[in-house]
Amino acid sequence: MKKIYFYPLPVRIWHWLNVCIIFILILTGMQLRIPEISIFSQYNTAVFLHKFFGFALTGSFLFWFLYYLLSGRLKKYYCIRSRDITGIPRQAFYYLFTIFQGKENPHPPSIDEKFNPLQKWAYIVVMFFLTPLIIITGIMFSDVVYFLNYIKIIGGLRILDAVHVATGYGFVIYLIVHVYMSTLGRKIYAHIKTMITGYEEDIH
Amino acid sequence: MMVVLLLILLLLPYSLHGAAQSEGCLECHNNFQDFIHGGIACNDCHNDIGSIPHNEKLAKPSCNTCHQNIVRLYGGNIHEKKKITCRHCHNVHFLNKDKKNCLSCHKQITHKSLPSKEKHMDLLECTACHGKIEASSIEIGIHIKKGIAMKKEMVDLDGNNIIDSGEWDNLQTYLTKKLKGAYKINKTYLSKGNVHIVTPKPTPCKNCHTERVLFNDAHVKFSGVSSYEIPVESRVFIPELPSITKYTQTVHGKKGVQCTDCHVSQNHIDDKICISCHEGLYGIYKDTLHSKKGATKCTDCHNPHSIKSYKELDAKERLAVCSKCHKNYIDTHKWLPNTALHFKYLECSTCHSPDSTKSIVFYFGIRERGKEKILDYADLRDISDMDMDLVSLVDRDKNGVVISKELADFFIELKNRVKKDLFIGSSIIVTKVYHEYSVKRQREKVCTTCHSEHAAFYDSMFLILPEKDKYIYIPVKGTTLSALPASLVIDMFLLGEEKVKIEDFKKLFTAGHKERFEHIRKLGLKWIDLLGILLTLLTFLLIIIHAMVRIAKKR
Numbered sequence: 001m002k003k004i005y006f007y008p009l010p011v012r013i014w015h016w017l018n019v020c021i022i023f024i025l026i027l028t029g030m031q032l033r034i035p036e037i038s039i040f041s042q043y044n045t046a047v048f049l050h051k052f053f054g055f056a057l058t059g060s061f062l063f064w065f066l067y068y069l070l071s072g073r074l075k076k077y078y079c080i081r082s083r084d085i086t087g088i089p090r091q092a093f094y095y096l097f098t099i100f101q102g103k104e105n106p107h108p109p110s111i112d113e114k115f116n117p118l119q120k121w122a123y124i125v126v127m128f129f130l131t132p133l134i135i136i137t138g139i140m141f142s143d144v145v146y147f148l149n150y151i152k153i154i155g156g157l158r159i160l161d162a163v164h165v166a167t168g169y170g171f172v173i174y175l176i177v178h179v180y181m182s183t184l185g186r187k188i189y190a191h192i193k194t195m196i197t198g199y200e201e202d203i204h
Numbered sequence: 205m206m207v208v209l210l211l212i213l214l215l216l217p218y219s220l221h222g223a224a225q226s227e228g229c230l231e232c233h234n235n236f237q238d239f240i241h242g243g244i245a246c247n248d249c250h251n252d253i254g255s256i257p258h259n260e261k262l263a264k265p266s267c268n269t270c271h272q273n274i275v276r277l278y279g280g281n282i283h284e285k286k287k288i289t290c291r292h293c294h295n296v297h298f299l300n301k302d303k304k305n306c307l308s309c310h311k312q313i314t315h316k317s318l319p320s321k322e323k324h325m326d327l328l329e330c331t332a333c334h335g336k337i338e339a340s341s342i343e344i345g346i347h348i349k350k351g352i353a354m355k356k357e358m359v360d361l362d363g364n365n366i367i368d369s370g371e372w373d374n375l376q377t378y379l380t381k382k383l384k385g386a387y388k389i390n391k392t393y394l395s396k397g398n399v400h401i402v403t404p405k406p407t408p409c410k411n412c413h414t415e416r417v418l419f420n421d422a423h424v425k426f427s428g429v430s431s432y433e434i435p436v437e438s439r440v441f442i443p444e445l446p447s448i449t450k451y452t453q454t455v456h457g458k459k460g461v462q463c464t465d466c467h468v469s470q471n472h473i474d475d476k477i478c479i480s481c482h483e484g485l486y487g488i489y490k491d492t493l494h495s496k497k498g499a500t501k502c503t504d505c506h507n508p509h510s511i512k513s514y515k516e517l518d519a520k521e522r523l524a525v526c527s528k529c530h531k532n533y534i535d536t537h538k539w540l541p542n543t544a545l546h547f548k549y550l551e552c553s554t555c556h557s558p559d560s561t562k563s564i565v566f567y568f569g570i571r572e573r574g575k576e577k578i579l580d581y582a583d584l585r586d587i588s589d590m591d592m593d594l595v596s597l598v599d600r601d602k603n604g605v606v607i608s609k610e611l612a613d614f615f616i617e618l619k620n621r622v623k624k625d626l627f628i629g630s631s632i633i634v635t636k637v638y639h640e641y642s643v644k645r646q647r648e649k650v651c652t653t654c655h656s657e658h659a660a661f662y663d664s665m666f667l668i669l670p671e672k673d674k675y676i677y678i679p680v681k682g683t684t685l686s687a688l689p690a691s692l693v694i695d696m697f698l699l700g701e702e703k704v705k706i707e708d709f710k711k712l713f714t715a716g717h718k719e720r721f722e723h724i725r726k727l728g729l730k731w732i733d734l735l736g737i738l739l740t741l742l743t744f745l746l747i748i749i750h751a752m753v754r755i756a757k758k759r
Contacts, residue, residue, distance in 0.1 A: 033733070035656045035700040043651035047541040047699075095750075100757040145544040149574070157697035162729055169736030173743050180747045 004111055006200035010067055015195055018060050022175065024053045029168055054138045061131050077114050078124060083107075087117035099184070109200060119181075122174065130170050137164035228256050239297045244270075249296075267296075278400040306330040306399075317464040319409075327393045332418070333406040335397035342422035342441055346379075347388045348429040354378075356432060359424075367424060367436040387428075391441070393419060409463045410452075413445040451509050453673075466508060478502040485639055493642030498529065514637060516675060522551035522633075539649070553634050555653075558643055561636035563664040566611070566680060566694065568618065571625040578629065581670040587622050594669045599678060606667050606680045608687040608726070615693055630696040632661050635677070655700030662702070687728040704734045 007015075028050035031039045040046045068074040090106045095118070107116035115123060137160055140147040144157065151160050185191040186201075194200045229246040230237055236246075247253050249265035267290045268275045278284050295302045307313075310330075315321050324333075332340065348354060357363065358378070361371050379387050395418070411417045422436040451457040466477050479486045486502070489495050499505050505525050514522075527533055533552070537543050553560050568579045579587075584594065598614045599606050611628070619626045632654070653659065665680035685691060685701060708730065711723050727734065 032699055034703055035652045042649075043655060043700075044539065044541050044649070047651070051541070100753055102757075143544075144542060145548055152571075155692070156695050158691055158694070158729065161697050162732055166732050166736065169732070169740065172736075173739055176740070176743050176747065180751070 003199050003201050005198055006109070006111075006114070006194055007198045009198065010063075012195060012198055014060060014064055014067070018057070021053050021056050021060060022171065024049060025057065026168075026172060026175075028053070033165065051142055054135075054142065057131075058135050058139065061135060064127070076112075078120070078127075080120070080124075083113075084117040084120050088121075091116050091118045095184075122177070126171075126174055130167050130174070134164060134167040134171065137167065229253075232257075236297055240299055241296060242299075265296075274400050277398060281400065281402055282404050283402060317468040319463075319467045327391075329393075329395055329397075331397040331399055331402065332393065332395040334402050334404065335395075335399065336401040336403070337395050337397045337407075337418055340393070340395040340418045340421070342419050342436070342438060343392045343394055344422065344424045344436065344441075345388075345390045345392075345427065346424055347427045348383060349386050349388070350429065351383050351386045352429070354426055354430045356434065360434060365434065367434060367440065369437065369440050372436060372440045395419075406464075409445065410448045412442050414448045416442070454509065456508055458673075473503055473508070475502050478508075489639035492640050494640075504529075514634075522553070523547060526552040541651075549631050551634060553637065553641065554632060556641050556643065557634070557638050558653075559638035559640060560634040561638075561664060562632055562659075562661040563635040563666055564630060564632055564661045564680075564685075564696070565635075565666050565668050565677070566628050566630045567668045568615070569627055569629040570622065571627060576627075576629070579670065581672055584670065587618070594671075595676060595678060598667065598669065604679065606678050607682045608690045611667065611680065612688075612690040612693070615690070626693075628690070628694045630694055635664065635666070652700065655698060657700065657702035659698075659700075682726070686730050687726045691728045702730070704730045704737070708734065 027039050028046045031037050031043070031046040032050055035043060040049065065074075068077075087107055094103065094106050105116065107113070109115070140151055140160055141164065144151065151157055154160060154163075182191040182195075183189075185194075190201065233246075239246075241249075249269070250262055251265075252259075252263045271290075275290075278290075290296070293304045293308075315325065318324055329335075331337070346354075354375075359371060359375055360367060361374065362368075367375070379389075407418065412419055416438055419442060420438045422438045422441060423433050424436050425433045448463070451463075461481075466473055468477065475486065482502075505528075523533075530536075530552070534543060534547070537546070540546055554562055568584075569576050570579060570583075571577075577583075596602060597617075598610055600610055600613070615626070615628060654661070662685075666677040667680050669676045669678060685694060685696065685698075704727070708723075708727060712720065715723050
């Protein structure tokens with residue numbers, strides 16, 4: 001079993017910072033959506049925090065995008081290969097059945113191919129679709145009067161809200177799966193440990 | 205002069221003839237020697253005298269025999285109703301004696317409520333306001349004794365053959381500076397009416413001050429060194445009162461409150477005037493902190509000439525009332541998230557008068573070249589040949605309440621006709637004002653007063669429809685904000701709106717086929733939460749199952 005330096009420090013910092021940001025965004029978002037869920041005693045505190053951490057998410061996303069683009073990781077890890085399509089059934093079959101039989105992951109992470117096909121598609125959806133969408137709609141929400149003309153183009157505040165919230169639900173569902181998946185390593189904490197230390201011990 | 209002489213000559217023989225016929229009477233009634241009544245003889249009126257000596261009791265002569273027209277005009281007038289006969293004003297035997305005028309009886313007239321009382325009473329005859337005027341004019345005579353001749357082009361500077369205010373001012377300056385003491389001006393307001401037709405209610409101010417039905421014909425007549433006549437704009441002498449035009453469209457104007465009901469003197473209106481009608485409202489306001497320390501007078505906030513009633517003011521106009529004094533309102537509301545947005549859609553009393561009734565109102569508007577316009581009655585009439593009973597067009601089941609579907613159906617129909625970017629605009633406004641603005645504001649920093657499905661305005665929604673000269677508020681009920689398809693065209697969204705409830709889930713499964721479809725439509729954009737929550741729960745469930753299998757398999 002090899003031990004490889006898998007996640008450089010900037011990525012790890014970005015990841016855990018994102019954890020905090022998204023955690024607070026979900027909590028505040030829940031209160032904004034349903035005021036009866038009184039997580040923060042003042043509604044305007046929730047509004048302020050949601051806005052503040054929304055901008056933080058924008059910053060962290062831009063950092064991730066530029067870091068990955070300039071370091072070549074974007075092309076390396078997110079380039080879709082034929083394997084990413086043909087490998088989907090095998091990967092799904094593994095998660096649904098063979099994992100219980102103790103069989104190996106059909107697409108184990110390697111230094112050249114960090115994500116398995118399903119994982120890659122999930123990340124593509126989150127990083128190139130959900131995140132930009134929630135950021136753009138969120139920025140529009142941050143100053144409705146300033147962006148009013150743009151908001152009207154997309155059909156008004158109600159549509160803006162619908163898109164933002166639907167994306168938010170997408171994020172929540174993704175996160176539940178993401179957190180659970182992180183326990184599917186050789187040991188329950190293996191993946192989490194990797195994201196802290198940067199070293200992947202699962203490499204063959 | 206010639207005409208008068210001619211008349212005297214013509215009437216003389218007739219008068220002498222009358223006198224000659226009356227000679228017999230005057231032998232006894234010698235105190236009537238000098239009687240004068242247009243040259244008629246005694247028996248022209250006392251026509252029941254057959255021979256002399258005549259009966260002691262004679263019938264009362266009737267003026268109507270000769271003066272039919274005047275008697276007819278006089279009939280039904282206030283004076284006639286008060287049983288004031290011809291003889292009360294006219295000495296029928298000596299017409300030129302004891303001449304009476306209005307003041308002979310109306311000695312105590314005060315005209316307390318007449319603005320610029322002295323001016324009006326000095327310049328005008330009583331009948332100018334209290335009579336039926338057939339012709340009226342303002343005649344200004346300027347007599348220049350000596351000095352420079354006032355040529356027409358020196359007076360009518362723009363050569364349009366009428367003197368406007370600027371030219372009049374110029375003329376005044378010229379006269380006072382260049383022709384000191386060498387000129388004389390007199391101004392007369394002539395009104396030709398009939399004293400036999402008197403109206404106790406005066407002619408409205410607008411007749412002279414805006415519509416200019418009266419005294420619109422004004423002339424300057426130069427005499428002396430220069431001699432010519434030129435018209436003057438009547439507004440030079442009778443000031444324009446622009447508020448009168450707008451006033452008729454205000455609630456006060458529509459309800460028939462006359463200028464003089466409030467303008468009882470030339471002083472500014474004080475609260476006593478307002479209280480005479482709005483006593484209850486003042487009772488609430490007078491003890492509040494706002495009244496004691498801020499706007500102490502009604503007119504500090506309210507302009508009685510304002511063109512719209514409170515219900516018709518939009519949020520911006522209402523904000524303008526408060527921001528007259530509270531100029532730094534943006535700074536003091538920095539704590540409020542989306543400050544500008546709140547002030548775009550809300551008025552101050554939404555939060556600062558908690559006991560006021562707040563409502564959501566909807567209206568139809570169009571967007572053209574980036575600008576929004578609320579459709580008024582004329583717009584709707586122009587749009588189509590649509591029957592203009594809008595209320596029944598919107599409220600199809602005629603139950604007095606508009607539901608989401610009715611609103612959407614009417615919108616679609618209207619949109620097909622307008623062929624423009626039609627939208628349903630909306631805002632939260634105070635529909636019933638409670639005049640207490642001094643409530644501790646801290647309490648109102650609770651956002652969930654509005655940002656919650658329990659916000660009071662959800663129970664008070666109205667569709668505003670324009671009528672010819674008013675707006676009708678039709679109650680709107682149901683989940684209008686989120687239901688489809690109305691929710692897609694209503695330009696309003698509030699954080700904390702009504703969300704899906706357990707009952708909504710249950711109803712999806714328990715409702716009948718038809719009812720279920722209606723329920724699905726009503727849920728509208730609540731479907732986002734419904735699906736979101738369902739999918740989240742499903743994900744949890746699958747993960748729990750997955751985890752349990754892992755535990756069972758010790759993986």
